[in-house]
Amino acid sequence: MLDAAKAALRKAVRPVTFSGAGLSAESGIPTFREAQTGLWAMYDPMALASPEGFATDPELVVGWYNERRRNVASAQPNAAHCAMAGRQDIVHVTQNVDNLLERAGANDVVHLHGSLDRDKCSGGCGHREDIDLANPLPLRPCPLCGHWMRPDVVWFGEQLPRVGWLRADQLAAEADVFVVIGTSAQVYPAAGLIATARRADAIVIEVNIEPGATPGIQLTGPAGRIVPELLSL
Numbered sequence: 322m323l324d325a326a327k328a329a330l331r332k333a334v335r336p337v338t339f340s341g342a343g344l345s346a347e348s349g350i351p352t353f354r355e356a357q358t359g360l361w362a363m364y365d366p367m368a369l370a371s372p373e374g375f376a377t378d379p380e381l382v383v384g385w386y387n388e389r390r391r392n393v394a395s396a397q398p399n400a401a402h403c404a405m406a407g408r409q410d411i412v413h414v415t416q417n418v419d420n421l422l423e424r425a426g427a428n429d430v431v432h433l434h435g436s437l438d439r440d441k442c443s444g445g446c447g448h449r450e451d452i453d454l455a456n457p458l459p460l461r462p463c464p465l466c467g468h469w470m471r472p473d474v475v476w477f478g479e480q481l482p483r484v485g486w487l488r489a490d491q492l493a494a495e496a497d498v499f500v501v502i503g504t505s506a507q508v509y510p511a512a513g514l515i516a517t518a519r520r521a522d523a524i525v526i527e528v529n530i531e532p533g534a535t536p537g538i539q540l541t542g543p544a545g546r547i548v549p550e551l552l553s554l
């Protein structure tokens with residue numbers, strides 16, 4: 322299977338990767354659906370990552386994201402991030418909100434669900450501020466309009482950033498090889514990119530520790546071991 326996948330990638334003209342939380346798991350970033358640990362064990366992540374959760378308790382939600390920010394700041398890119406960053410000929414589309422691909426040197430990453438290293442005004446005035454992940458800022462009002470500032474990430478029930486989505490959808494529709502890395506492919510519209518690639522007759526390669534989420538060439542095992550083998554030239 323690995324040889325078939327490598328052969329397909331060698332012939333690829335428009336290869337694209339599409340990744341989820343499993344890509345960063347070996348860097349110590351818990352996947353979204355793993356039981357929350359420690360202080361957060363009592364909270365439902367789906368409630369925290371939602372406009373309703375933020376409206377109910379903005380300080381709690383910002384505190385949870387700031388904990389995740391510090392976790393990302395102290396994490397290191399793993400061998401999969403580094404292998405992907407080494408392939409500047411491949412566009413990387415990710416559902417992840419961490420910056421580990423960029424820290425590994427990737428310079429063209431499409432973040433479908435936003436990024437932890439930015440805050441935006443919750444009132445929609447458009448004000449944004451970069452965030453130092455190691456020293457995130459507490460809950461604070463937007464300096465322009467007074468609404469609370471919030472993480473610039475996509476919450477359940479929210480629209481994806483339009484530009485990023487349109488680009489990702491076009492990349493999937495034009496891909497000839499679509500490498501799906503570390504995602505349960507349960508959250509739409511992002512997961513729909515796989516079907517879009519398949520409709521365009523792309524060869525779909527899936528890297529996952531669990532076999533079977535996405536029909537295609539199945540490479541079962543940790544991304545940190547498989548992705549470097551797969552992407553080595």
Ligand code: APR
Binds near residue numbers: 352355417504
């Ligand atoms: N290597 C490869 N795959 C892995 C690894 C690993 N080391 N560890 C876990 N996985 C796989 C799991 O088998 C699972 O299929 O990664 C996937 C993680 O799935 P989820 O936790 O559902 O994360 P994800 O698919 O990214 O979720 C999609 O939904 O949670 C929301 O907005 C959030 O972007 C996220 C989206």
